[in-house]
Amino acid sequence: MSFEKPFAPAEFQRRINDVKNRMERAGLDLLICQDPANMGWLTGFDGWSFYTPQAVLVHIDHEQPVWFGRAQDAKSAAITTDISAENIISFSERLVHQPEDHPFDELCDLIKSRGWEAARIGVELDALYYTARAHRHIVNGLPAAQIFDSRELVNWARLVKSDAELVYMREAGRLITKVMNQAIALVKPGVPENEVIAEVYRFQILGIDSKYGDYASCCPLIQIGEGTSTPHLTWTSTPLPKDGLVVMELAGVRRHYHAPLTRTISIGKPSDAVNKLADAIIEGGDAALAAAKPGVACEEVEAIWQKVLRKHGYRKDSRVGYSIGLNYPPDWGEKTVSLRQGEKTVLQQGMCFHFQSGVWLEDFGCAISESFVVTEKGGERIADVDRRLFTVD
Numbered sequence: 001m002s003f004e005k006p007f008a009p010a011e012f013q014r015r016i017n018d019v020k021n022r023m024e025r026a027g028l029d030l031l032i033c034q035d036p037a038n039m040g041w042l043t044g045f046d047g048w049s050f051y052t053p054q055a056v057l058v059h060i061d062h063e064q065p066v067w068f069g070r071a072q073d074a075k076s077a078a079i080t081t082d083i084s085a086e087n088i089i090s091f092s093e094r095l096v097h098q099p100e101d102h103p104f105d106e107l108c109d110l111i112k113s114r115g116w117e118a119a120r121i122g123v124e125l126d127a128l129y130y131t132a133r134a135h136r137h138i139v140n141g142l143p144a145a146q147i148f149d150s151r152e153l154v155n156w157a158r159l160v161k162s163d164a165e166l167v168y169m170r171e172a173g174r175l176i177t178k179v180m181n182q183a184i185a186l187v188k189p190g191v192p193e194n195e196v197i198a199e200v201y202r203f204q205i206l207g208i209d210s211k212y213g214d215y216a217s218c219c220p221l222i223q224i225g226e227g228t229s230t231p232h233l234t235w236t237s238t239p240l241p242k243d244g245l246v247v248m249e250l251a252g253v254r255r256h257y258h259a260p261l262t263r264t265i266s267i268g269k270p271s272d273a274v275n276k277l278a279d280a281i282i283e284g285g286d287a288a289l290a291a292a293k294p295g296v297a298c299e300e301v302e303a304i305w306q307k308v309l310r311k312h313g314y315r316k317d318s319r320v321g322y323s324i325g326l327n328y329p330p331d332w333g334e335k336t337v338s339l340r341q342g343e344k345t346v347l348q349q350g351m352c353f354h355f356q357s358g359v360w361l362e363d364f365g366c367a368i369s370e371s372f373v374v375t376e377k378g379g380e381r382i383a384d385v386d387r388r389l390f391t392v393d
Contacts, residue, residue, distance in 0.1 A: 003079045005044055006255040011164050012082065015042055018157050020060050029119035030111070031058040031150060032138070035127040036328040038154040040256060043067065043083060047076035050129050050328060052096060053103040059116060066114075068107055070096065104134050108141030117142055122150030128330065155336050158325055160350045165257065165325065166373060169352055172259035173371060173382030175213050176252030179203040180261050180385045183250060187265045187392055189242045193222055193235040200250055207254075214253040217332040218260075221249040228264070228365040231358050243268030247358075247367050251332060252383070258324050258332040260354045261383050262369035265390040276312065277359060277366045278389035284308035285357045285387070288320070288339075289372055289379035292353070298343035305339075305357070314359055321355040324371060347374045355379070 019042065023031055033039055036050040043056055043065050054069035064087050067077040071090035078088060089110055091103040111117055123138065124130050126149075139147055161169060182203050186196045200220045207213040223233045225244040240246065249262040266274060288305040305320050321339030324332055332354070337345045339353060351374040358367030368387055372379035 005080065005082075006168070007044065007164055009082050011162065012042065012044060014162070015157065016058065016065065019058055019154055022153050022157060023058070023060050023122065026122065026148075026150070026153060027120055028122040028148065028150070028153075029060050030116050030121045031153065032107075032121060032123045033058070033127075033154055034130040034134070035124050035154070036129065037158075037256070037326050037334075038124070038127075039067075040328070041158050041326055042154065043077075043081040045077055046080045046256070047073055049073040049076065053091075053107075053131075053134055055107060057111075059114070059119075062114075066110070068110060070103075102133060102137040104137040105141055108138060111142060111145075116145075118144040120146045120148065122148050122153060124152070124154075125149040126152065126335070152335055155334050158334055159323055159336055160348050161325060161352055161373070162350070166350065166352075168254045168257035169259060169325070169371075169373065170382050171208070171211060171254040172252040172257050173384075174252070175204070175208045175211075175254060176250060176259045176261045176371070177383045177385055178208050179213075179250055179252055180248070180263055180383070183248055184263060184265055184390055184392075187240060187246050187267065187390075189267055190239045192237050192239050193224065194237045196240075196248075197222060197235045200248075204250070204252065208252075211254065214256050215329075216251040216253050217256075217258060217327045217329045218249075218251065221247075223247045223365070226363055229360050229363055231360060231365070231367070241267060245270075245274065245364055245366070247365065249367065249369070256326045256328065258327055259371040259382050260324065260332055260356075260369065261371060261385060262356065262358060262367040263385060263390060264366045264368060265392060267392055270389060270391060274364065274366060275389065277314065277361070278368065280309060280312035280314055281357045281359060281366055281368050282387050283312075285355060285368065285370060289355060289370065289381065292347060292372065292374055292379035293376060294347055294349045294374060296347050298337055298339050298345050298347065299341055301347070302339045302341055302343070306341075309359070316357075316359050320357060321353045324352050324354045349374055349376065352382075353379070
């Protein structure tokens with residue numbers, strides 16, 4: 001089988017070395033990663049196998065990571081990574097969905113066989129696919145170990161994108177430019193919501209410039225009318241109205257690197273209240289992105305945005321942005337840095353964010369968001385969709 005790996009081996013080795021340095025500073029000997037994005041970022045592993053227990057192990061003294069997962073997915077590890085055969089380990093098929101035994105019983109046996117049973121082990125307690133039951137089996141199976149929350153150690157290592165990663169981020173930006181513009185063109189009175197979203201999926205996967213698009217970590221989101229006062233609704237088969245607001249949050253994805261984008265469309269002439277809110281969002285977003293330079297704290301960017309909102313009589317209580325990059329369902333955020341009050345993290349060149357500038361009022365909302373890369377000139381928009389309130393007849 002011909003599989004084009006997303007990065008050269010040296011890129012993965014750089015990442016592993018970085019993580020090992022972070023492990024040393026954290027006092028960890030062994031890291032058990034179950035977040036599929038962390039597994040992929042460290043090794044290139046790619047497969048729809050995160051519904052069952054799996055992990056990548058990084059030991060500070062072991063040259064290669066170890067992949068551990070279901071036997072039928074071991075070939076995926078062989079195809080998508082450079083991990084040698086002796087470090088691709090399968091658990092017994094009988095352990096799938098057992099009420100008592102668990103695949104991580106055999107993970108513990110593996111750790112013991114490598115002489116790591118008394119290690120200081122970091123686990124991803126807040127990873128969405130790391131279950132309470134999985135943790136219990138690790139704790140019970142490794143009584144001599146000291147087990148700690150790794151506190152998103154690998155997620156933080158992912159924060160500053162390499163030049164090679166930025167290639168995919170910008171490709172994702174070009175893709176969402178195409179996807180969003182085509183989606184907006186479909187918004188017309190009487191068109192069922194699900195037909196719009198069906199075409200969005202088609203555009204996302206067709207890709208751009210002969211480069212295919214990946215599935216997004218979050219499904220396309222669409223809100224209509226009063227539904228625009230909340231951000232996370234999905235589609236129905238209801239025809240679009242003759243007048244009212246439509247908000248769509250979509251993403252372009254290349255090799256699992258995400259560029260989310262949100263735009264608001266008014267079917268018919270927008271009200272003065274809608275125009276006022278859209279103008280404030282655009283002005284605040286432009287000011288915030290201009291300030292998003294290396295050396296600036298995240299809370300400073302958020303404060304600039306809030307200042308513009310307050311000037312126009314609005315406020316936004318939720319965060320206005322979060323770090324993005326490689327990810328798997330159900331979320332394209334990296335679970336590290338947010339653009340919000342009190343966030344002291346200092347921006348560095350190569351960090352990527354979704355500036356989610358949605359403001360949701362009692363009876364309607366509006367969002368005109370951007371994905372951007374931190375550069376010396378400020379936040380570089382990686383999509384090129386007009387920053388305006390779209391209007392269709």
